[in-house]
C-alpha cells in the first residue's frame with residue numbers, strides 16, 4: 001500500500017512549516033519596496049525577510065506557532081482514506097518530534113497538551129474523491145494569532161467607523177475593511193484575507209479558509225468578485241496599519257473572495273485572516289506508490305532568498321537604539337518613550353496564558369523583580385540534559401490583559417514583550433509601577449531564536465512546552481517600545497488614526 005506516502009506527507013509538512021511559497025515571498029518583497037527605509041515597518045520587514053531565509057536554510061519553523069494543520073485531500077475512487085489518515089497522523093507526530101511543528105493540540109477540558117499534535121479535531125483532514133488517477137494533498141498551517149482575527153458578520157449590521165453594511169457587494173466590502181482594521185497588530189500584518197459571501201455559519205468559515213489555497217497573484221474567475229478583490233487591495237493599504245501595526249504603507253498582501261448560496265434569511269460574510277507567515281503548500285502523488293510527482297505552489301528548485309547574500313544581517317540599526325540589560329531599574333524604564341527601539345541582553349522569562357493564570361493564584365517560580373517577561377510559546381527540543389530553542393517569536397499579548405496589571409503590581413516586572421499591544425488596565429499599571437511594553441516582530445521565530453544564547457532552565461513544564469516558563473539568556477534582542485510608563489500607547493495611536501481613515505471609506 002503506497003510505500004512512499006508517509007515520507008511524502010513528512011516532506012510536505014516540513015516544507016510547509018519552513019519554506020514560504022514564492023507568491024507570498026513576492027508579496028513580501030513588494031511590501032519591503034513600499035516602506036521607506038528607516039521606518040519601524042521597514043525595520044520589521046527586514047527582520048521578517050531574514051527570518052524567512054533563516055527558516056528555509058536551516059529547515060526551522062518560520063513561526064513558532066505552526067498552527068492547526070489543515071489538509072485538503074483529493075483521491076481517486078477506491079483509495080483507502082482510513083489508511084491515509086493514519087499515515088498522516090504518524091507524519092504529524094514525527095514532524096513534531098523533529099521540531100518542525102510545535103506541540104499545539106490541547107485538551108479543551110483539562111488543558112493538557114497531547115505533545116504530538118494529535119487529538120480530537122487535530123489535525124483537520126478533509127477528503128474528497130475525484131475521477132483523476134492522482135492523489136492531491138494541500139496543507140495550510142495557520143497559527144492561533146491570525147485564527148483569532150477571523151470574523152463573521154451577519155449582514156445587515158452596524159460597524160464601528162463604517163456605519164451600516166447592507167446585503168450588497170458594497171456591504172461585503174465594508175465587512176472586509178472592518179475585519180482588516182480589527183486585526184491590526186494582532187494578526188502579524190501584512191496579512192491576507194480569505195472571504196466567503198453566504199453559506200451557513202460553519203460552511204462560511206470553511207469556504208473562507210478554502211480561499212487561502214488560491215495564490216496571491218491569481219485573478220478571480222468571477223468578474224464581480226475580481227473587481228471587489230481589486231477594490232479592496234487598492235484602498236485597504238490607505239489604512240496605514242503597516243507591518244505589525246507599527247503604521248506604514250502595506251497592511252494587506254492579498255484578498256481572495258468566494259461565494260456560496262445562503263438561506264433567504266441569512267447573509268454571512270466570513271473572513272479568514274492569515275498572517276504574513278502564510279504557510280501553504282501542496283503535492284501531487286503517484287496513486288500507486290504515494291511518491292511526490294509534483295509540488296504545488298512552488299517548484300522543486302530551492303527558494304530564491306528574500307535578501308541578497310551580501311545584505312546586512314541582524315537588526316537594521318540606525319544608531320539610536322537603546323541598550324538594556326536585565327534586570328532593569330525603574331529609572332531606565334522611565335527614560336524610555338514610545339517609538340524607542342531597544343536591544344535587550346541578559347535574563348528573560350517566557351510566560352503566556354497558563355503561566356499568567358498560575359501567577360494569579362501562586363507566587364512566581366522565579367524572581368521577576370526588574371525582569372523581562374516574554375509572551376512566547378517556543379518550539380524547544382530536548383537534547384540529552386539540555387534544551388535547544390528551535391523557534392521563539394512573540395505571541396499575541398492581549399490575551400493576558402485580564403492578568404498583566406496584577407502581574408506588574410505584584411511581582412515587579414519591568415518589561416513585557418509580545419506582539420499586538422495590550423489594553424488600558426496594563427497601560428495604567430505600567431504608568432503606576434514603572435514598566436514598558438515592547439513589541440517584538442511577530443512570526444520572526446528563527447530570528448529571535450538566534451538572539452537566545454542559551455536556555456538555563458524551565459519552570460511549569462507540566463503545562464506543556466509552549467506554556468512553560470523558559471529561563472533564557474538573550475543577547476541584543478530587538479523590540480520597539482509601543483507602550484511606555486507615561487501612559488502612551490502606539491497601538492492606541494495607530495488604531496485611532498486608522499479608524500479615522502476607515503471612516504472615510506464608507507460606501
Ligand code: SF4
Nearest residue numbers: 063143145188275443
Ligand atoms: S506570524 Fe504571527 S499570527 Fe502568524 S502564526 Fe506566527 S505568531 Fe501567529
